[in-house]
Amino acid sequence: MFTPNPYSLNSRKVAEATDEWLAKRGVSKTQIGQLVHFLQKDYFPDLSLDECIVHVDAVLSKREVQNAVLTGIQLDVLAEEGKLITPLQEMIKNDEGLYGCDEVLALSIVNVYGSIGFTNFGYIDKLKPGILKKLNEKNGEHTHTFLDDIVGAIAASAASRIAHRKQAEREADTNLPLD
Amino acid sequence: MFTPNPYSLNSRKVAEATDEWLAKRGVSKTQIGQLVHFLQKDYFPDLSLDECIVHVDAVLSKREVQNAVLTGIQLDVLAEEGKLITPLQEMIKNDEGLYGCDEVLALSIVNVYGSIGFTNFGYIDKLKPGILKKLNEKNGEHTHTFLDDIVGAIAASAASRIAHRKQAEREADTNLPLD
Amino acid sequence: MFTPNPYSLNSRKVAEATDEWLAKRGVSKTQIGQLVHFLQKDYFPDLSLDECIVHVDAVLSKREVQNAVLTGIQLDVLAEEGKLITPLQEMIKNDEGLYGCDEVLALSIVNVYGSIGFTNFGYIDKLKPGILKKLNEKNGEHTHTFLDDIVGAIAASAASRIAHRKQAEREADTNLPLD
Amino acid sequence: MFTPNPYSLNSRKVAEATDEWLAKRGVSKTQIGQLVHFLQKDYFPDLSLDECIVHVDAVLSKREVQNAVLTGIQLDVLAEEGKLITPLQEMIKNDEGLYGCDEVLALSIVNVYGSIGFTNFGYIDKLKPGILKKLNEKNGEHTHTFLDDIVGAIAASAASRIAHRKQAEREADTNLPLD
Numbered sequence: 001m002f003t004p005n006p007y008s009l010n011s012r013k014v015a016e017a018t019d020e021w022l023a024k025r026g027v028s029k030t031q032i033g034q035l036v037h038f039l040q041k042d043y044f045p046d047l048s049l050d051e052c053i054v055h056v057d058a059v060l061s062k063r064e065v066q067n068a069v070l071t072g073i074q075l076d077v078l079a080e081e082g083k084l085i086t087p088l089q090e091m092i093k094n095d096e097g098l099y100g101c102d103e104v105l106a107l108s109i110v111n112v113y114g115s116i117g118f119t120n121f122g123y124i125d126k127l128k129p130g131i132l133k134k135l136n137e138k139n140g141e142h143t144h145t146f147l148d149d150i151v152g153a154i155a156a157s158a159a160s161r162i163a164h165r166k167q168a169e170r171e172a173d174t175n176l177p178l179d
Numbered sequence: 180m181f182t183p184n185p186y187s188l189n190s191r192k193v194a195e196a197t198d199e200w201l202a203k204r205g206v207s208k209t210q211i212g213q214l215v216h217f218l219q220k221d222y223f224p225d226l227s228l229d230e231c232i233v234h235v236d237a238v239l240s241k242r243e244v245q246n247a248v249l250t251g252i253q254l255d256v257l258a259e260e261g262k263l264i265t266p267l268q269e270m271i272k273n274d275e276g277l278y279g280c281d282e283v284l285a286l287s288i289v290n291v292y293g294s295i296g297f298t299n300f301g302y303i304d305k306l307k308p309g310i311l312k313k314l315n316e317k318n319g320e321h322t323h324t325f326l327d328d329i330v331g332a333i334a335a336s337a338a339s340r341i342a343h344r345k346q347a348e349r350e351a352d353t354n355l356p357l358d
Numbered sequence: 359m360f361t362p363n364p365y366s367l368n369s370r371k372v373a374e375a376t377d378e379w380l381a382k383r384g385v386s387k388t389q390i391g392q393l394v395h396f397l398q399k400d401y402f403p404d405l406s407l408d409e410c411i412v413h414v415d416a417v418l419s420k421r422e423v424q425n426a427v428l429t430g431i432q433l434d435v436l437a438e439e440g441k442l443i444t445p446l447q448e449m450i451k452n453d454e455g456l457y458g459c460d461e462v463l464a465l466s467i468v469n470v471y472g473s474i475g476f477t478n479f480g481y482i483d484k485l486k487p488g489i490l491k492k493l494n495e496k497n498g499e500h501t502h503t504f505l506d507d508i509v510g511a512i513a514a515s516a517a518s519r520i521a522h523r524k525q526a527e528r529e530a531d532t533n534l535p536l537d
Numbered sequence: 538m539f540t541p542n543p544y545s546l547n548s549r550k551v552a553e554a555t556d557e558w559l560a561k562r563g564v565s566k567t568q569i570g571q572l573v574h575f576l577q578k579d580y581f582p583d584l585s586l587d588e589c590i591v592h593v594d595a596v597l598s599k600r601e602v603q604n605a606v607l608t609g610i611q612l613d614v615l616a617e618e619g620k621l622i623t624p625l626q627e628m629i630k631n632d633e634g635l636y637g638c639d640e641v642l643a644l645s646i647v648n649v650y651g652s653i654g655f656t657n658f659g660y661i662d663k664l665k666p667g668i669l670k671k672l673n674e675k676n677g678e679h680t681h682t683f684l685d686d687i688v689g690a691i692a693a694s695a696a697s698r699i700a701h702r703k704q705a706e707r708e709a710d711t712n713l714p715l716d
Binding site: 365367368371372375379421422425426428429432433435436441442443444445446448449451452454456457458459462463466 | 544546547550551554558600601604605607608611612614615620621622623624625627628630631633635636637638641642645
């Protein structure tokens with residue numbers, strides 16, 4: 001007698017798929033780290049790229065973030081292959097201005113590190129530095145309607161994480177009295 | 180010489196596809212109207228089902244709502260057909276407890292009518308009255324991981340819309356002086 | 359025998375108080391309209407400042423927006439007068455980087471016009487053009503920790519509203535066929 | 538010559554003020570823990586109240602949460618004392634149905650632990666079990682318009698945290714292969 005295995009989530013698989021798919025879609029952690037460095041270098045002049053990458057890794061270890069990455073990339077890939085229903089296909093393929101589910105998923109990433117990340121997200125989403133510019137090149141080959149916003153959101157979240165950590169370090173150093 | 184038409188959004192098509200796909204997935208406006216009635220009948224005893232359906236229609240006329248409906252149903256359908264990447268396929272197919280992109284899309288619907296809808300959304304999402312119970316029956320045939328939350332969000336939004344309108348009517352009736 | 363009047367919301371009063379307090383805190387609708395124009399002029403070269411102000415007025419007519427404006431200004435005023443509890447007083451007075459309730463309230467405004475406004479909000483919140491620069495001058499006299507973000511959010515919402523309306527006009531003009 | 542100390546955030550003070558004000562307003566961590574237990578007991582029958590309180594403490598250690606708690610309680614206290622501007626005073630004092638900034642602040646708490654908490658927040662916010670019932674008694678003495686929603690949000694967040702941790706434990710136990 002055959003009993004099918006009941007479904008059981010395997011978190012390691014979700015984490016690994018997130019890493020694999022980001023790489024497959026042309027995004028490295030170094031490139032996301034560069035966005036973080038761009039956002040934070042004026043506030044923390046000693047901040048190194050390596051340190052930024054550590055924070056990117058921490059953001060990517062969150063399940064909420066992994067879910068958004070996989071879901072967004074999935075929709076991009078299917079739009080690229082022309083496999084979505086009409087008119088969703090056309091809206092995602094053309095990064096239609098009134099289609100905002102990409103921003104919605106991106107914001108669910110930013111929220112995990114709190115509201116102080118909103119500003120940074122909007123700022124790089126508009127400026128498109130580094131890898132964001134490349135993702136946004138609409139050359140007909142690839143569709144990155146979701147990934148574009150998601151990568152910006154990961155960078156903004158890592159920037160928020162740095163702001164929180166730096167504050168903790170500063171307070172540990174100065175050993176503030178409670179008075 | 181052939182020049183392909185540049186992309187141009189056709190809003191009527193988006194609205195029509197939303198209506199068609201809701202029907203195809205087994206959800207009628209009357210059923211959503213019944214959820215609204217369930218949520219609001221204690222506050223407005225004279226509220227009719229027909230009135231509720233009018234508000235459901237108004238919610239469904241918003242582009243932000245249509246985008247979320249089409250995106251969510253698309254992911255449900257693909258999960259049903261086993262066409263998503265691993266482990267997204269397994270997470271959506273099994274309505275995995277730690278996968279929250281369905282709630283994220285649903286909340287983007289509720290937000291359009293303001294924060295007073297959050298409570299109603301959570302309440303019927305937990306209680307699963309009416310059509311929500313049917314959508315949530317996991318009998319192996321259909322996957323409604325997203326639609327479930329989206330229908331609840333539409334009902335919660337229509338309930339918020341009613342609360343705003345009823346207040347306006349009350350004030351018009353009583354012709355409130357300014358001080 | 360004395361019976362106190364039961365509470366009854368007067369929406370006109372809420373709307374009027376919103377207008378009055380924005381003016382009292384040094385923000386005119388023209389100045390918000392200029393932010394909207396700054397955000398949208400590249401996409402719609404014919405857009406006039408007057409048109410922008412009409413959209414600002416529409417955004418300000420929403421109860422959700424009025425609630426956020428009044429709540430934010432209230433907290434600014436109390437911080438200015440030194441009347442908040444410690445350490446909330448210090449955090450708001452100094453626009454502390456890890457305090458994000460100002461961004462939270464601002465985002466509740468943006469949400470009403472959908473997720474496409476997130477980017478514009480973050481962008482002007484970082485760039486601080488026009489009135490935002492003035493609100494952000496920390497000269498010791500006034501505290502605009504909340505108002506700063508709220509004005510940016512109203513402008514971003516008006517920009518979203520314009521994007522939706524312009525699309526509708528375009529479609530009406532071209533009389534798009536359905537297939 | 539006297540130079541005033543520049544502002545420097547003291548995180549320990551923010552954390553302590555949060556604990557003190559929750560206690561002063563009549564909310565104990567045990568009572569919030571009971572809400573968490575109410576939400577999760579059916580999913581995890583072995584879950585103890587003590588374990589729930591540990592998770593409540595973890596949620597309360599987040600700065601984003603502390604900011605929302607202090608801001609919400611501040612507005613409640615000022616409304617209680619009649620010190621807010623008109624008509625904000627009347628709206629908060631009377632927990633006006635169309636005033637949603639309390640839900641907005643509450644959701645900023647829930648967001649930190651991800652979207653899976655939305656449902657639980659809405660559910661207990663409507664049902665008002667335990668301490669929420671007490672906070673919601675409008676006997677004229679106290680105003681808990683914000684605290685009510687904030688306590689529900691803390692409980693919903695702790696429930697989300699438990700769901701994430703229990704999954705991690707389950708996977709560690711079963712030592713899932715990656716195949």
